[in-house]
Amino acid sequence: MTAEPMIRLDHVSKTYPGTDTPAVTELTLEIDPGEILVLVGPSGCGKSTTLRLINRMIEPTGGRIYLDGDDVTDANPDQLRRRIGYVIQQIGLFPHQTIAENVATVPKMLRWDKKRITARVDELLDMVGLDPRVYGDRYPKELSGGQAQRVGVARALGADPSIMLMDEPFGAIDPITRESLQNEFLRLQDELRKTIVFVTHDIDEAIKMGDRIAILGKQSMVHQADTPERILAYPVDDFVRSFIGAGTAMRGLAFERVGDLDLAPINGEHAGRASSAGSITVESTLYEALEEMLRTASGKAVVMGDDGQPAGYVELSHLSAALRTAQNEARLHYDQLAAGTSGTR
Numbered sequence: 001m002t003a004e005p006m007i008r009l010d011h012v013s014k015t016y017p018g019t020d021t022p023a024v025t026e027l028t029l030e031i032d033p034g035e036i037l038v039l040v041g042p043s044g045c046g047k048s049t050t051l052r053l054i055n056r057m058i059e060p061t062g063g064r065i066y067l068d069g070d071d072v073t074d075a076n077p078d079q080l081r082r083r084i085g086y087v088i089q090q091i092g093l094f095p096h097q098t099i100a101e102n103v104a105t106v107p108k109m110l111r112w113d114k115k116r117i118t119a120r121v122d123e124l125l126d127m128v129g130l131d132p133r134v135y136g137d138r139y140p141k142e143l144s145g146g147q148a149q150r151v152g153v154a155r156a157l158g159a160d161p162s163i164m165l166m167d168e169p170f171g172a173i174d175p176i177t178r179e180s181l182q183n184e185f186l187r188l189q190d191e192l193r194k195t196i197v198f199v200t201h202d203i204d205e206a207i208k209m210g211d212r213i214a215i216l217g218k219q220s221m222v223h224q225a226d227t228p229e230r231i232l233a234y235p236v237d238d239f240v241r242s243f244i245g246a247g248t249a250m251r252g253l254a255f256e257r258v259g260d261l262d263l264a265p266i267n268g269e270h271a272g273r274a275s276s277a278g279s280i281t282v283e284s285t286l287y288e289a290l291e292e293m294l295r296t297a298s299g300k301a302v303v304m305g306d307d308g309q310p311a312g313y314v315e316l317s318h319l320s321a322a323l324r325t326a327q328n329e330a331r332l333h334y335d336q337l338a339a340g341t342s343g344t345r
C-alpha cells in the first residue's frame, strides 16, 4: 500500500432497527486518494447502505470509519457531510429554487459571501457543461433528466469536497445520455481527482467508471475488489464469474492498446493491399482491432503508425496472447497475495 487511504472502513456493520439480518457485515475496504471505487452487486446486497455509512447518513452498529486518517465514526455528521459530496439517482433538486440556488446550497451553508458564491456557481455550471447564463435562472422542472443530473453533480461539488459519494447517479437516464454523462464525468475527474465511491448494479458501468471495482454479495461481503482488467482476467469465484456474465475475454480486450503489441510486419508485396484495407491506429484498443478484423473478415487488421504509414498487422494470435498474458499476470498477483508476498491490495 502507498499513501494513507482517503477512506477506510474497518469491519463496519449495520443492522437496521427491527431487523435480524445485518444489511452490512464486517465490511473492510480502503479507497485511495483520487481513485474511483465502484461498489457493484445485486439488488439489496447493501450498496446504498455502505455508501451512506461513509457520510453517516446511516449510523454504523459496528466497526470504525476513517477519512484521511481521522476516525470519524463519532464525528459530527453535519460537519462531515460538508466535506463529502453526495449525488443520488433522481437527485432531488429543490423544486422551488433556481438551478443557481440549488448549486449554491453548500456554499450558502458555509456562509460564503455573495460574490464568491456567484462566481463558484458559474464555475460549477460551466464545469458540468451548462451555460450559467442560460440555465442559472431556470427551475428544475425546466431541465431534461440529463441536465438535472449534471446540476446534481455541480451541487455536490459545491464546496470542492475531496470525497464524492455517488449512488446510481446516471441510473434513471436513457442509455445515450447516460453514456455521454459517464464520459463527461470521467473527463471532469481527470482534472478534479476526487476520491469517489460510486454505486451501480450495472457491471458494464462499473467496468467503465472504476479504477477499482468491489463486487459485493449479500450483506456487502466483498467477493473481489480489484481493477476492472484483473477482475475480467481472473474472476476469483463463481459469484463474480456469474455476476460479470458472458464475454469477459472480449471486454478484457478493451483495456489493451494496439501500440503495446509487437506487430506483424507488412512485407513489400502486401504493402499496397495493406494501405487499402480497413485500418486502425496504435491508439486503438484490441477490442477495436477485433471489431476491424471481423468487419474485414480477414483475421488481421492494418495498424497505421503516427506517421500515417502502415506500421504492421495486428492478428488474432496477438489478441489471444494478450489475454493469456493478462490472465497469467492476474493469477500470479493472486498467488502472491495468497502467499503474502504482494504489497498491493
Ligand SMILES: Nc1ncnc2c1ncn2[C@@H]1O[C@H](COP(=O)(O)OP(=O)(O)OP(=O)(O)O)[C@@H](O)[C@H]1O
Binding pocket: 016, 017, 019, 023, 041, 042, 043, 044, 045, 046, 047, 048, 049, 050, 201
Ligand atoms: N431503513 C431500512 N430499514 C430496514 N431495512 C433496510 C433499510 N434500508 C435498507 N434496508 C435493507 O437493507 C438491505 C440492503 O439495502 P440497500 O438499499 O443498502 O441495498 P442495495 O444494494 O443498495 O440495493 P439496490 O441495488 O436495490 O438499491 C436490504 O435488505 C434492505 O431491505
